[in-house]
Amino acid sequence: MNDHGYRAYDEGIFKNYIDKQTQLVALLKGHGARVALVTPQPIEEKRADPDQDVRNGALRKMSDGLREVATKESVLFADQFDPYIAVMLKARQADPAVTIGGGDAVHPGPVGQTIMAWAILKCLGAPAAVSSAELNGTTGEVVAATGCQITDAKVAAGVVAFTRKDAALPLPVDPQAEAVTKLIPLLADLSRYELKVTGLPAPKYQLLIDDEPAAGFTAQELAQGCNLTLTAGPITEQTRQLWALVAEKNNVFFKRWREVQLYGPPDWAKTPAFEAAREQELARLDKQITQLETKINAVRQPLPHTFVLKPAAP
Numbered sequence: 600m601n602d603h604g605y606r607a608y609d610e611g612i613f614k615n616y617i618d619k620q621t622q623l624v625a626l627l628k629g630h631g632a633r634v635a636l637v638t639p640q641p642i643e644e645k646r647a648d649p650d651q652d653v654r655n656g657a658l659r660k661m662s663d664g665l666r667e668v669a670t671k672e673s674v675l676f677a678d679q680f681d682p683y684i685a686v687m688l689k690a691r692q693a694d695p696a697v698t699i700g701g702g703d704a705v706h707p708g709p710v711g712q713t714i715m716a717w718a719i720l721k722c723l724g725a726p727a728a729v730s731s732a733e734l735n736g737t738t739g740e741v742v743a744a745t746g747c748q749i750t751d752a753k754v755a756a757g758v759v760a761f762t763r764k765d766a767a768l769p770l771p772v773d774p775q776a777e778a779v780t781k782l783i784p785l786l787a788d789l790s791r792y793e794l795k796v797t798g799l800p801a802p803k804y805q806l807l808i809d810d811e812p813a814a815g816f817t818a819q820e821l822a823q824g825c826n827l828t829l830t831a832g833p834i835t836e837q838t839r840q841l842w843a844l845v846a847e848k849n850n851v852f853f854k855r856w857r858e859v860q861l862y863g864p865p866d867w868a869k870t871p872a873f874e875a876a877r878e879q880e881l882a883r884l885d886k887q888i889t890q891l892e893t894k895i896n897a898v899r900q901p902l903p904h905t906f907v908l909k910p911a912a913p
Contacts, residue, residue: 647695677722771842801910
């Protein structure tokens with residue numbers, strides 16, 4: 600984003616960028632790193648034709664050059680520019696002045712950041728499947744279970760109940776970005792946390808998880824299969840706790856890197872005592888990061904939950 604100079608395409612800037620990216624790949628590969636080259640998202644001004652912005656034209660050409668570097672060097676490549684601008688153009692068909700990302704033109708807010716993550720993760724091959732369970736709502740039979748264990752399934756007086764233990768949690772989504780599902784197929788592409796129940800006699804059902812109301816569905820929706828990522832009660836809440844811990848850890852790491860490790864004091868302050876204080880602060884922040892990583896590992900572990908489907912009032 601910064602390398603193109605926020606200007607129309609410049610051949611000299613392009614050649615310098617490609618040269619430096621090639622050098623960077625060689626350096627990383629030389630140290631045994633698994634390399635992925637990622638394009639930027641487009642600039643988002645309040646205009647009906649962001650694809651005609653000369654700065655975005657420059658970003659597109661530099662992104663195409665980056666793709667060629669990835670091919671030549673046999674490293675992974677993730678293009679978020681095209682998917683992001685496609686979402687922008689579609690949104691502007693309804694409102695030419697709308698901005699989808701939040702934040703400013705080059706620093707998206709939670710929705711824009713989630714679009715970026717969606718595009719990158721798809722390019723890197725992140726799996727969509729979390730887990731799926733299918734039951735017969737008449738007999739209580741477990742028809743299929745993938746990525747989870749279903750036990751104690753039963754049907755009594757029209758109520759379906761079972762215990763579900765998943766191998767992984769659904770995708771954590773920033774609570775401030777959940778509206779992004781109206782713009783992109785985030786859940787279908789990255790978090791298929793599914794429940795399917797066939798043969799239900801009542802028209803509507805209330806889903807309770809651990810006795811907590813989670814969501815309401817029609818029998819037809821349940822027969823087709825429902826994605827519960829954002830409507831799984833305590834399970835969704837667990838993913839939100841996980842998201843908050845990861846964000847907290849990342850913020851601590853940012854502080855460690857930008858405010859301590861890279862901090863350059865004036866010459867008169869460059870003393871052995873200063874460097875000792877810097878090392879002490881780095882050690883303190885490293886300990887905090889380790890503590891947060893321990894919490895993250897604990898919170899990301901799935902737990903068994905009791906699911907109950909009860910006929911709901913029409």
